[in-house]
Amino acid sequence: MTTLTTRPEAGAAPAPVPPRRRVRNPFRxxxxxxxxxxxxxxxxxxxxxxxxxxxxxxxxxxxxLTNANEMNVGRTIGENEIEPTYDFVGLxxxxxxxxxxxxxxxxxxxxxxxxxxxxxxxxYALGLGLALLLNRAMRMRGVYRMLLILxxxxxxxxxxFGWRLILNDKGGVLNAVLQGLGFNGVGWLSEPVAAxxxxxxxxVWLGVPFMMVALxxxxxxxxxxxxEAAEMDGASAWQRFHAVTLPGLRPVSGTVILLGTIWxxxxxxxxxxxxxxxxxxxxxxxxxxxxxxxxxxxxxxxGAATYGAIIASMLVVFASLYRRWLERQTSERxx
Amino acid sequence: xxxxGTRSRLSSAALHTTLVLASATAVFPVAWVGLTSLxxxxxxxxxxDTLGTLGLxxxxxxxxxxxxxTWFANSLIVAAGTTALAVFIAATAGYAASRMRFPGxxxxxxxxxxxxxxxxxxxxxxxxxxxxxxxxxxxxGGLILAQCTVAVPYCGWMLKxxxxxxxxxxxxxxxxxxxxxxxxxxxxxxPLSKPGIAVTVFxxxxxxxxxxxxxxxxxxxxxxYTLPVGMATFVSDFTAEWGMLxxxxxxxxxxxxxxxxxxxxxxxxxxxxxxxxx
Numbered sequence: 001m002t003t004l005t006t007r008p009e010a011g012a013a014p015a016p017v018p019p020r021r022r023v024r025n026p027f028r029x030x031x032x033x034x035x036x037x038x039x040x041x042x043x044x045x046x047x048x049x050x051x052x053x054x055x056x057x058x059x060x061x062x063x064x065l066t067n068a069n070e071m072n073v074g075r076t077i078g079e080n081e082i083e084p085t086y087d088f089v090g091l092x093x094x095x096x097x098x099x100x101x102x103x104x105x106x107x108x109x110x111x112x113x114x115x116x117x118x119x120x121x122x123x124y125a126l127g128l129g130l131a132l133l134l135n136r137a138m139r140m141r142g143v144y145r146m147l148l149i150l151x152x153x154x155x156x157x158x159x160x161f162g163w164r165l166i167l168n169d170k171g172g173v174l175n176a177v178l179q180g181l182g183f184n185g186v187g188w189l190s191e192p193v194a195a196x197x198x199x200x201x202x203x204v205w206l207g208v209p210f211m212m213v214a215l216x217x218x219x220x221x222x223x224x225x226x227x228e229a230a231e232m233d234g235a236s237a238w239q240r241f242h243a244v245t246l247p248g249l250r251p252v253s254g255t256v257i258l259l260g261t262i263w264x265x266x267x268x269x270x271x272x273x274x275x276x277x278x279x280x281x282x283x284x285x286x287x288x289x290x291x292x293x294x295x296x297x298x299x300x301x302x303g304a305a306t307y308g309a310i311i312a313s314m315l316v317v318f319a320s321l322y323r324r325w326l327e328r329q330t331s332e333r334x335x
Numbered sequence: 336x337x338x339x340g341t342r343s344r345l346s347s348a349a350l351h352t353t354l355v356l357a358s359a360t361a362v363f364p365v366a367w368v369g370l371t372s373l374x375x376x377x378x379x380x381x382x383x384d385t386l387g388t389l390g391l392x393x394x395x396x397x398x399x400x401x402x403x404x405t406w407f408a409n410s411l412i413v414a415a416g417t418t419a420l421a422v423f424i425a426a427t428a429g430y431a432a433s434r435m436r437f438p439g440x441x442x443x444x445x446x447x448x449x450x451x452x453x454x455x456x457x458x459x460x461x462x463x464x465x466x467x468x469x470x471x472x473x474x475x476g477g478l479i480l481a482q483c484t485v486a487v488p489y490c491g492w493m494l495k496x497x498x499x500x501x502x503x504x505x506x507x508x509x510x511x512x513x514x515x516x517x518x519x520x521x522x523x524x525x526p527l528s529k530p531g532i533a534v535t536v537f538x539x540x541x542x543x544x545x546x547x548x549x550x551x552x553x554x555x556x557x558x559x560y561t562l563p564v565g566m567a568t569f570v571s572d573f574t575a576e577w578g579m580l581x582x583x584x585x586x587x588x589x590x591x592x593x594x595x596x597x598x599x600x601x602x603x604x605x606x607x608x609x610x611x612x613x
Contacts, residue, residue: 031438037516038437045428045487046443052484053450056461063460133354138347140354147358153595154365155545157563158584161570162368165577171381173367205364213534255496259451259489266454269547273567290456291548301460308457315452 057312063305064093070299086302093306104281104289112265112285115200119264122204124257127211132245134212135219152209160273163202164189167274192282195275199283203270207263211256218252219245254326261322262315286311365588372581380577393582403583405558406565410544411590412475413561417482417543422535425490426528430520432491433498434506444495450488455548458484466553473555481549486539493538497531498524537595544591562587 032039068086096102134145151159166173167188175185188198222245230240246253266287271277277284277292284292286307294304371380372394376387397403432440462481463472471477501524509519525532550561557565562583569580 035435035437038431038435038440041427041431041435041517041520042437042439042443044424045491048424048480048483048487049446049450051465052462052480053446053453053458056458056465057453059461059464060457130354130357133350138350140351144354144358148354148361149595150361150365153541153591154588155541155563155591157545157547157566158368158587159364161566161580161584162364164570165371165380165581166364166367168381171383173383176383205360209361262452266452268455269545269563272547273563287454287456290454291459294456294460295552304456304460308454312453312457316449319448319452 060305061309063301064309065090066302067093068301068305069303070301073301089302093302094310097303097306097310108284108286108289111196111283115196115203115285116261116264118200119203119207119267120257120260122200123207123211123260123264124253126204126208128215128249130208130212131215131219132241134216148212149209151205152213154206156206156269157273159202159206160270163198163205164274167198189275190279192279195279195283199271199274202274203264203267206270207260211260214252214256215249218249221252222248250329258319258322261318265315266311368581368584371577372585374578377578380575393578394586397579397582397586401569401579401583402557402560402565403586406560406562407586409475409559410561410587413478413482413550414540414543414590416475416479417486418536418539420479421483421486421490421539422494422532425487425535426494426525426532427517427520429491429494430498430524432495434503435516444492447488447492447495450484451492453484459548459552462549463552472553473559475559478550478553478561479543481553482543482546485542485546489542490535490539493535494528494531497528501527541591541595544587 065088066086067089068084072086073084097105100106130148134141134148154162167175169175169185169187169190172188174188179185186194188194226244226248227240230244235243265285267285268287268291271283271285271288272291275283277288281289290304290307290311293300293307370386373389373391374380374387375390375392379385379387428443431437432443462484466472466477466481469477471480505523505527506519509523510516514522545563546561547563551564551567554560554564566580566583566587569576569583
């Protein structure tokens with residue numbers, strides 16, 4: 001079996017840089033001729049992301065350095081154009097937010113981290129558990145799989161509406177069941193701690209099927225021979241799981257945990273539509289907090305952009321650390 | 336079944352019990368919404384133990400007395416447009432990133448990864464300005480482009496990973512037989528990648544179908560609303576039309592479920608089925 005990857009070998013040296021200026025032009029043309037096909041296939045994506053992501057991102061960072069809000073940005077009302085009157089304030093917004101002098105940044109941050117860790121851990125653990133159960137021959141397997149994937153087919157906003165009906169303090173079915181069992185009803189959407197529990201529960205319900213499907217796909221790529229060999233060597237079920245399944249799943253796990261973390265960190269519809277960040281902002285994560293600043297009350301564009309830039313930079317740092325860690329894990333295993 | 340005989344009765348019962356409980360948890364909220372949507376007596380919406388009269392009254396109400404059908408069509412246009420555009424351009428870029436070596440390849444993959452991290456909150460204000468400058472506010476095209484900021488990076492990242500699992504000997508065979516690189520991609524790799532493409536199609540459609548943040552800011556007239564924006568008007572601080580909301584919810588889940596059942600066959604198909612035996 002030949003290798004499936006197309007990665008360039010580590011030993012492949014970069015093309016030598018031409019030493020004199022004269023040579024640059026032919027080199028350029030050559031460079032284009034060599035790569036134009038790849039560039040042509042990549043261009044649409046680069047154009048779309050450039051106009052719709054990179055440019056807005058740059059503008060967002062610019063806004064975060066100003067005091068722009070609804071009252072002072074430029075706008076066009078009918079025929080009249082109103083010039084923007086906001087000022088450049090340098091890093092003032094960042095200092096206000098990060099020093100904790102303004103608002104509730106750190107309490108939001110702590111809750112956002114709790115929310116992300118709780119959701120991703122439960123997504124992964126439950127997804128892996130169900131994938132392991134489904135990855136064996138049994139009756140009704142197709143039916144179970146179909147039913148278990150169902151929450152994934154439910155758009156998050158529909159799920160949020162449905163769960164609101166279920167979690168209603170008065171007349172919700174969950175409280176009716178709890179009371180039937182002799183417990184007190186819980187203010188799922190009106191008490192801070194219960195509301196936090198409720199949003200995590202709903203997000204776990206929504207997110208497990210994705211993990212399950214991805215990990216099931218990963219499980220099916222683990223060569224059966226490895227299990228047979230492990231069994232021949234007398235490995236217990238737990239040892240097989242630890243020594244064959246988990247390493248075999250590592251590439252898939254790495255990707256889905258990274259994606260899951262990012263998606264959860266940025267989860268908007270569940271919180272916005274289930275609790276609206278309430279009660280009293282208790283369930284607002286950084287993203288919904290930023291959105292509230294941008295589009296509720298007097299629209300604080302600069303404040304929202306500051307939050308956005310802080311969120312984005314935290315995620316970039318997280319992703320690069322995570323990737324480095326993954327790469328180190330892989331190379332240690334190969335060494 | 337018993338011929339396999341590898342599992343004891345007890346562990347088999349435990350397995351099925353666990354799966355039945357998990358399936359029930361997965362299905363219950365949907366079933367509850369479905370049940371509520373059939374309760375035409377509005378007093379029973381907040382009384383879980385009484386059914387009252389059942390009927391299709393809520394559905395008739397939603398279809399006849401609200402702009403639901405328009406919102407539905409709007410959502411369909413936006414979700415289908417986003418899916419078609421995002422998956423196609425992401426597939427070509429993902430293929431180039433998987434098979435070719437070109438300057439800017441690593442930055443491109445980084446852009447895919449990092450763009451996925453930008454929450455709507457980061458981009459929404461400046462994106463609003465861009466779309467306004469392009470005259471695309473309150474239009475399908477504008478919302479489709481905005482949704483692509485979410486769909487394209489994910490699809491590109493996933494498809495690149497999928498293409499990596501397809502043996503490169505297939506490409507080499509295609510090139511030897513005289514296909515262009517794009518021809519190889521289109522005629523050989525795309526058909527072999529159906530499972531991977533199905534996942535990305537499914538994901539893009541579902542994401543665009545349920546997107547809330549962009550839609551609620553970029554769409555301004557009720558006739559252009561997508562479903563989440565329109566349906567949110569059913570339950571506010573002042574009204575709680577649970578009957579209409581649940582009936583609409585059921586109608587919304589249907590297209591999602593249709594797409595879902597169309598592609599689910601491919602979802603878990605073996606990652607390298609067919610093709611070259613190594």
